[in-house]
Amino acid sequence: MANNTLTPTRADGVRTNALRSGTLPGYAKWACLAGSLAASALVFAVAGWNWPLFGVLGALLYLGSWTIVNAAVRGGRHGSNVFWATLVWIAFFLALVPLVSIIWTVLSNGTRGILEFGFFGSDMAGVTGVQDQAAAAGESGVLGGIKHALIGSLLITLVATLISVPIGLLTSIWLVEYARGGLLARVITFLVDVMTGIPSIVAGLFAAGVLMAHFEFVGGGYSGGNQIMGFTAAVALSVLMIPVVVRSTEEMLRVVPNELREASYALGVRKWRTILRVVIPTAISGIASGVTLAIARVAGETAPILLTAGMAVTTNWNVFKGWMMTLPVFIYQQLMRPTAPSAPDPSTQRAWGAALVLIIIVMLLNLIARFIAAAFAPKQPGR
Amino acid sequence: MAQTTTPPPSLLGAGDARGRFGDSFFRVLTLAAGVLIFVILALVSLYLILESLPAIGASPEELSAGVPFWQYVLPLALGTLMASAIAILLSTPVSIAVALFISHYAPARVSKTVGYVIDILAAIPSVVFGAWGMTTLGPALVPVYEWLSRASAGVPGLSLVFGTPSTTGRTLLTAGIVLAIMILPIITSQCREIFIQTPRLHEEAALALGSTKWDMIKATVFPFARNGIVSAVMLGLGRALGETMAVTLVLAPGALTANLIGVGNKTIPAEIALNYPEAFGLRQSELIAAGLILFVITLAVNMVARWIVSRYAEFSGAN
Incomplete structure (x- = not known):
């Protein structure tokens, strides 16, 4: 690749370690990520906000841009290396989504249920449609328990x-x-x-x-x-x-x-x-x-x-x-x-x-x- | 296993009758427990076969669906296989990637925590997965299904799979996604176990030759873990085939259809769970016969997995 043009030379004229030629600075990854998320945010700010799609587009943009940057600067082998590494990270976050969603759903829906009076102390004896309709209409608390x-x-x-x-x-x-x-x-x-x-x-x-x-x-x-x-x-x-x-x-x-x-x-x-x-x-x-x-x-x-x-x-x-x-x-x-x-x-x-x-x-x-x-x-x- | 040694008889003394009785008693007791497992399994198979015979041999008019038994059970079996296939297709790549993340990519301090997090996913009861899929995931997927249906309209093949979308989102694809999430921790933990056993020297040799991390993984980890991955996927498949509650809650049952995002399809376990409590007589026998088919399918999957593992065991780097 274009090593000569990229060989960094400090302002005082001292050439830095030749072994590091053709590498990217440490902040490049984060800059790429921030840029991808910003671009995605821009798209959905215009087209109407949508959290899941924002995440998907941001991840795809980051995957694409970071791969291309690496492939251009460090060569195709490094490009594919970075591509798969990014995919592995994305898969990990993807696997977290349902877990977080399930735990959130159970917690947010369940706390109201267990705080109901008599939830642990009563069974469902005598709780029929009549009682439940009254509870749904707001005339009484939700009766019955586990x-x-x-x-x-x-x-x-x-x-x-x-x-x-x-x-x-x-x-x-x-x-x-x-x-x-x-x-x-x-x-x-x-x-x-x-x-x-x-x-x-x-x-x-x-x-x-x-x-x-x-x-x-x-x-x-x-x-x-x-x-x-x-x-x-x-x-x-x-x-x-x-x-x-x-x-x-x-x-x-x-x-x-x-x-x-x-x-x-x-x-x-x-x-x-x-x-x-x-x-x-x-x-x-x-x-x-x-x-x-x-x-x-x-x-x-x-x-x-x-x-x-x-x-x-x-x-x-x-x-x-x-x-x-x-x-x-x-x-x-x-x-x-x-x-x-x-x-x-x-x-x-x-x-x-x-x-x-x-x-x-x-x-x-x-x-x-x-x-x-x-x-x-x-x-x-x-x- | 290392060999244990029995005590030499000369040391035990002649009059040690009680001890000798204890030895043989304990031996017989433990053996009996092992044989009991054999008996239980024999009973399971025998019972399933005997109780299925009336339904399999019955004439179409006597059966609940009004068609011969095989015509009744085939759509159920196909629905089960379709849901499991979706689950495997979605889950396998993500599981392998998450396992790689834990074994090779995550920072050392994080990877243990990530392992625990995945274990939490494995510990969630299936009925909770079902409730989540029914009330949260299904409705959330409705717009996606509508878009899929619009986007694939007119495309041959695709328009068949993504036909008229369901309005509740309680479709076979949703069930497949929930199953995929449920088997993810199973496949992940199995793959992780194998990935971390990759010989360190192989990995370092690859890196010393100038491989990037991905080249190294392709050259050392995947060949080493190939049969392990296959058996992990088969294990996940076995679980997905037999999973009942998640599918029962998520899928609104209907006739067999290729349309994955519309109303329709049933699976064997869900059919049994929905109908068995009220069934009697021949209907009960029908459902038990469906259970027998399910048992045979899962048995076959597990045996094929075992066979694949034993076939590759000699070539793997593990020994």
Whole structure:
């Protein structure tokens, strides 16, 4: 390129480092960016303001101009380098847009919902279209709350955890400590992978169907022969949760150093006691954090619960009998089937309030998982 | 995995019956848990097949749609595939770029935070994505769809895809965009894991030969990560195919159409979620059969992903 004309010469006649010839000054990038944004702003000041289009045009102008400047001054190779680097940055900001938009939507719509009196303390019993129409007309506050959904979510997730953690934990112990890469181990590892890919709605179909078949063959039992209950939902969630628990626990058990096991064997300790007293305590922080993440994942599941636990309007403490509401299904129901179809606003407000609560719960679980993993991690073995 | 060693029997003493019982008991217990997973999966498949048979074999008049089962399920399957294809096409380039941003472009101090931010996106429940797509994204896209429809009018092919726009924005393209956002963190985190494992020496060798950063990435990172990217995309595809709630909330269901921005199209999971709670008898069997088709499709996608990974594993620089 035109190196000679660009070789910078200071005012006092001393030539600067020849190695820096053909480079651009540090401010060139920012000047280019500012120029692009200004040009874009000018266009939309004339054509009518539009934030998204302003951003798109500004980004495209910057991408084009900064690439051309680099290609002209430093050569085509640098031009394409800068082009892709800019695209990567743009992609990053593009990925942030929906995240910011979702969090903003939930926060701005949800705060009004959760601040409503009795939002946490009441369920939807007695809240009908009449009440909602009155609320929409401004004659009363928005009645009803998420008490039943909170309790349902809590109970169903708890039962699902009680089912899947022992199964998942024991399976991963077998895979890591007993199976030495045999055929059965490979088959089970493969099946766990397959299970990870089961669509959540299929898990719901399965749980509903199995318990329905159970009642057909074994008879009514405690729930009166109706498979729609909290326990069915917990079974469906377990199908989704077990592979996650197996995967994370397996990973954690595999990083427990073998020296620890061998030291234990050398002291004459039985294998099962070694596993329970040495291996698991060493890996417990990772296991606990994996389990917490699995809980966070299933706590937000909607589809399987919709098929298995139905939709209730009142609080139900009994997992083995009667329909149950959970937070995600509550959101779905309030949005898709507003309590008062002609005045959906109170329902929408409740839905966003519930969405805010759900997001806070899931985020808290994620934070707890990170905290457990960081705080109770075993000291690095001195290898 | 490193081999564990069992304690030599001579050290254990002869009268240690309780300990020996504990050992075999624990071994059988853990094995039983593993076998239980096998049983659960066998039950899932068996149940889905058995319950589907009545619908698959039924005559058209008995079914809810009044057409043979395959004619009922084919539009659903095509709708599912179309939504997932849109999601993959939109999400893959952005995900790879964001993963590159985290692994190679972002300043070291920022990249960890960016990783957390992407993880937050992964933690948002799907029903919230659906609610957002239904109430915020859909209406916001209506003017875009109107413009797309005007701009592509008369252009052969394009005018078919961008036909009469919907007035609510609750279309297949919106559903595809929401799915793309949902699978972005999955593909990104998988790609990031692989990108940061690129051998440092390869990268430095490329830079020492005078490569620009992009040349270096093309020469070292992408060849190293190729099969990892494919498996990450397949994972994302599996998730998009089975995603229910986001599509159920976003898409206003209708007949199969190539028009992505108009009223129409259904997906299998959304069809099940919308109709199963009220279904009984043969209708229930119909929906379960649709679920079986979905299960088979996702299974096939996951297996192909695994096969691709195992095929390339020998050539990758990882070993």
